Amino acid sequence: MLTLEKMQGNWALVTGASSGIGAEFCQQFAKLGINLVMVSRNAEKINALSARLEAINKIKTIVISVDLSDPMSADKIYQEVERRNVRIRMLINNAALCYAGQFDGETNEFYSKMINVNCLTPIVLSKCLLPHLKSFEDSLILNVSSGAAYQPVPYLGIYAASKSFIHMASQALYGELREEGIMVKTFIPAPTNTSIASNKAYSGKLEKVEITVSKALKILENDDPMLMTAKNVWLQKLFVAFLPAKKLIMEAGKMFKPNRN
Ligand SMILES: NC(=O)c1ccc[n+]([C@@H]2O[C@H](COP(=O)([O-])OP(=O)(O)OC[C@H]3O[C@@H](n4cnc5c(N)ncnc54)[C@H](OP(=O)(O)O)[C@@H]3O)[C@@H](O)[C@H]2O)c1
Structure with missing residues (x-):
């Protein structure tokens, strides 16, 4: 069984470690004594965070500055991790555009x-x-998805569809890899106060990033493909199941239309 206690002294790789939810995962993992491979484009930010976390928590960190939009970026990360001779026990696929x-x-x-x-x-x-x-014997892949994964969202359409992709792929991989001891989870956070949220024209209440991540860590150990801390997703699922597609799409569009009055 996956437990965070057992992860102390092991390595987690977090993408999008320079800000928001990814940076907060790094901080909370560091407090638990988990070593970190921190990945993002902004070398200055991840270097500064890595130095701070090493000083406070007596953990080891590796910083990899890479553009994840490069189709070869995953191979580059893998080569670097191999070169540094560390073994990754938790992979947090968090970065997103x-x-x-x-x-x-x-x-x-x-x-x-x-x-x-x-x-x-x-x-x-x-x-x-x-x-x-x-x-x-047990390890983790956490794919950060979104409530946007559950339905088509006009004016946020390609992002929402990209989140549907990772949400579905993640659940399928849970079914394949669980028997091999790898827990694959899709994480649906509540709207959280980060730079992505401020870009989304979302006008609802935003959760503090520390709260979002501590809620996630509280239920991370559950044997469940879903790591859901967003509220009211059940209501959204109900709308998706019962509203005609046109109505569902037009209502979502009203919420995300730029400069709506
Ligand atoms: N905030 C919310 O309300 C919310 C809700 C649902 C889901 N999510 C999901 O939560 C995850 C984290 O987002 P966030 O809210 O914490 O936003 P954020 O603060 O903007 O973080 C995004 C991270 O992704 C990294 N990133 C973006 N493009 C990259 C690239 N080409 N190469 C490498 N790294 C890249 C950024 O680092 P650099 O710029 O340094 O590269 C940054 O560290 C995302 O998957 C997002 O979809 C967020």
């Missing part, structure tokens, strides 16, 4: 990057690290 607005308001290049960061790289990285994860 988000765009909220009219479909033609972003470039094709941006959409390609978003799909690579949110969908392609977490899968390839999980696959690269399987030999590491399988070498433990």
Whole structure:
């Protein structure tokens, strides 16, 4: 059985470690004595956080500055982890790019990057690290998804669809890898006060990032493919099941339409 207690002295790899939920996972893991591989583009930020966490918590860290939209980025991370001779026991696929607005308001290049960061790289990285994860009696892949995964969301459409992809892939992999001791979970956080949330034109209440992550860690050990800390997803699922598609889409569109009055 997966327990956080057993993870002390082991290595977790967290993508998107420079800010928001990823940085908070790093801080809370560090307090539990878990060593960290911290990945994001912003080398300055992850270096500063790594130095702080090492000084306070007596853990080891490795910083990898890489652009996860590069299709080869997962291989680069894997090579670096191998070169440093560490074995990853927990993989937190957290990094994401988000765009909220009219479909033609972003470039094709941006959409390609978003799909690579949110969908392609977490899968390839999980696959690269399987030999590491399988070498433990229990290990974890946590894929950070979203409540947006449950339905089409106009003006947030490609991000929401990318979250559906990782949400579904994660649950399928739970079914395949559980017997090998690898717990694969899809994490649906409540709307949280980070830079992604501020981009999303979301007008509801935002949870503090410390609360979001501590709630997640409290239920992380459960043998369950879903790690749900968002509230009212049951209501959203009910709407998806019973509302006609047109009604569902138009109502979601009203919530996310830019400059709505
Ligand atoms: N906040 C919410 O309300 C909410 C709700 C549901 C789900 N989520 C999910 O939570 C996760 C974390 O997001 P957040 O809310 O904490 O937002 P955030 O503060 O903007 O964090 C996003 C992280 O992703 C990294 N990232 C983005 N593009 C990257 C790239 N090309 N290469 C490497 N790293 C990249 C960023 O680092 P660099 O910029 O340094 O590269 C940053 O560390 C995401 O998967 C998001 O979809 C958030």
